[in-house]
Amino acid sequence: MELRDLVERFIKGDQKAFAELVRRYERKVYSIAYRMLENHLDADEVTQETFVRIYEKRHEIRDTNFFTSLILRIATNYAIDLLRKKQRRFISVDDTDEMLPTVEVEMAALTESPDSALLNEELGAIIEKGIGLLPTRQRVTVILHDVEGFSKTEVAMAMGCPEATVRSNLHIARAKLKKWLAKRLK
Numbered sequence: 376m377e378l379r380d381l382v383e384r385f386i387k388g389d390q391k392a393f394a395e396l397v398r399r400y401e402r403k404v405y406s407i408a409y410r411m412l413e414n415h416l417d418a419d420e421v422t423q424e425t426f427v428r429i430y431e432k433r434h435e436i437r438d439t440n441f442f443t444s445l446i447l448r449i450a451t452n453y454a455i456d457l458l459r460k461k462q463r464r465f466i467s468v469d470d471t472d473e474m475l476p477t478v479e480v481e482m483a484a485l486t487e488s489p490d491s492a493l494l495n496e497e498l499g500a501i502i503e504k505g506i507g508l509l510p511t512r513q514r515v516t517v518i519l520h521d522v523e524g525f526s527k528t529e530v531a532m533a534m535g536c537p538e539a540t541v542r543s544n545l546h547i548a549r550a551k552l553k554k555w556l557a558k559r560l561k
Contacts, residue, residue: 378442381395386433386434386439393433396429397426400426400443403523404450405418406523407450407451407454408425408450410503410522411454411514411515411518412454412458417454421457425453429445429449441532444532447525448532448533451533451534455515458511501556501559501560505555505556506522509552513547513548513551514548515534516530516544516548517544517545517549517552519534520541527541527542
């Protein structure tokens with residue numbers, strides 16, 4: 376069934392339509408929450424709360440075309456609220472204008488070599504750690520755009536900001552990540 380029809384049925388109170396929407400979006404919401412919070416219990420909480428809130432607000436949904444953005448916005452806002460409540464501190468990478476070294480990270484093609492698999496796993500962990508050190512808004516932007524593959528327009532709608540802010544956040548975050556990775560990959 377097409378998403379638009381499913382959302383329309385959900386708005387009218389169809390429980391099966393809601394269950395299908397949960398099935399379609401549950402993994403994506405959990406993945407985004409986990410990458411932001413780095414904790415399975417918190418990611419579960421964000422996932423559950425996202426669907427509770429979307430269910431409670433179903434009568435306020437006016438445009439079914441933006442349902443995905445609405446779910447992303449609820450999930451990211453709730454995850455940010457959790458981060459703030461926990462008062463976690465993030466290490467900020469220096470924002471100087473110095474020339475940033477170029478770090479090219481190319482994930483090796485999937486091979487049967489255990490060494491290659493271990494290297495890819497270690498590199499992935501390093502990159503995840505670097506993303507986790509970014510300030511909250513930059514981290515959310517990188518996760519939604521670079522990791523989860525949403526367009527800049529979709530990220531802007533989910534975060535409730537102009538697309539130019541998304542581009543700026545991406546530019547700054549990527550520069551910080553390059554600088555941070557360059558120090559670790561020497």
